Amino acid sequence: MTADTIEFDTPRLRLRQWRESDLAPFFELARDPQVMAFLLPLPTRADSDAMVERIRALIAANGWGFWAVEHRESGAFMGFTGLNSPLADLPFSPCVEIGWRFGRQWWGQGFASEAARGALQVGFERLALDEIVAFTAWNNTCSAAVMERIGMHEDVGGAFDHPLVPEGHPLRRHRLYRITRPRR
Secondary structure (H helix, E strand, O other): OOOOOOOOOOOEEEEEEOOHHHHHHHHHHHHHOOOOHHHHHEEEOHHHHHHHHHHHHHHHOOOOOOOEEEEOOOOOOOEEEEEEEOOOOOOEEEEEEEEEOOOOHHHHOHHHHHHHHHHHHHHHHHHOOEEEEEEEEEHHHHHHHHHHHHHOEHHHOOOEEEOOOOOOOOOOOOEEEEEEOOOO
């Protein structure tokens, strides 16, 4: 079953389904040690391409997911932002998470917050979600700052050990953030 694919623009960005031309720049992003500092690495091009194919298939099936982010003015691939139903057995599952990953050249310019606000709007207005969560490694202060800028609040009692991160790994402990649909 395929759903109508949701794609949308923000003032500076286009969030869209992935294209073949995104594979190489996504792999470059995934090879950058600074981009991947708080994530488990994707060691090979085949792993990177497989991740994109899984994301693309989920968007095709559901109409939404982790969209590719394109700079509207230049057309450059920047990374991804979007919504996802995590497969991992998380203590707060089932849930829909928001997440993002951008190339380093796009950091510090408000792009992650802009894209995430657009994804939240889709989640609450078009998908009628009641709550969206986000989580990150306990020491990823930059990602946590984006979560706070887009109106999310840390669930202090919700810290957890991510089940897909090996025991003893420094990135295993995660912080949990939440936001609920605005009431009108």
